[in-house]
Amino acid sequence: MPRVTFTANLQRHLDCSSLDAVGDSIAAVMADVFEQRPQMRSYIVDDQGQLRRHVNIFVDNAMIKDRKGLTDPVGADEEVFVFQALSGG
């Protein structure tokens, strides 16, 4: 089962400890994450379900390629990282 880890920057706002989630694609994994932690949804995707522009998702060491459909595959022994883009001041 993929392990999902979040940027520590989210810790200021909500519980962002790592968790295991079911799914063989980013879309499926994140759906399970939001099922387990409903409050997290609006921090990761907008009200249209689109990945927020300044949020990046990696599968192991590779950034996902399909930011719109989140169809990138995820293996059972892979790790998913939810990071924030570097911006601001």
Add this chain to the structure above:
Amino acid sequence: MADFILAATRKGLFRLGMDGDPKPRCIGFLGDPVSAILQDEHDGAIYAALNLGHFGAKLHRSDDFGQTWQELPVPAYPPGEGEDAPSLNFIWTLAHGGLDQPKRLWAGTLPGGLFRSDDRGESWELVESLWNQPSRSEWFGGGYDQPGIHTVIVDDRGRVLVGISCGGVWISEDDGATWALGGKGLAADYMPPDRQDDPSIQDPHRLEICRDAPDTVWCQHHCGIFRSEDGGHSFVQINDVKPSGFGFAVAAHPSDPKTAWFVPAVKDECRVPVDGRFVVTRTRDGGASFETLSRGLPQAEAYDLVYRHALAVGAHGRSLVMGSTTGALWLSEDAGESWSLLSAHLPPVAQVCFADSP
């Protein structure tokens, strides 16, 4: 007199006492941009909208004057198709309901949706009667890429007045069921000549009403200062305001419909005080003349700009507070005649208000 000043800044929400202890204290969200604040006059609750750059717009409520905060749902746009489907950018203004609407909240947002809650922000619905106006297709951004609602005022008669940059002035006499496009007489010199008087594309930077004479509406517009005496349906431009008629903020006297305050900047393409002198202008005769008020304000090499929500007047028309983009906060307790600097080192200030402790 109010007990406290609240200042929503780019890096947190601050509270300052009015009792001789004006030291700013952060009461929440340190490091996060606070885009709007509201103290609900019905129950004293404080609402704070955040614009987290990475993680979206958020809304919190405090029922204990900022000691603890509860996160609330944010307004959501209906599901749409494609990349351009409207999505909440941020909450630009919050307003509470009328005298007989103790749980009502309004939220003005980018990209131009007005939302309503009847349960203290626990749930929200898009006001489709405004969203579905055919002229919305003509709206465009002013200051941001998207159009936004920055003013929602509910007067004691229950009438709702809305200001949109750039979408004009809208008035509802029936609690938002139907809307009339006001703003006749506003003029937009950023448009082709034949469309400059089109009410649907005006950029009212901020609207304020006289509480006790709510048909008097003051408008600091992108292209100058305007005044209405019919509740915002039509306006008359006030010309030759010195040192400038350009600005963002306006404060209307709560009981004198002829008195209002403004904070001028040079012009659209140079948003700094004229000649480096930071001043407030005040009219007490309905705009026929203006006084330039500068006592206590920096009069050389000042670059402070006061955003549209960052000037507020107290309930009696004597106290005023304003915060600037360079993090200065001033208080006047004599209707603007003189000002005292409360802090020179806040983050950029988005909004100020007076607040009462429970």
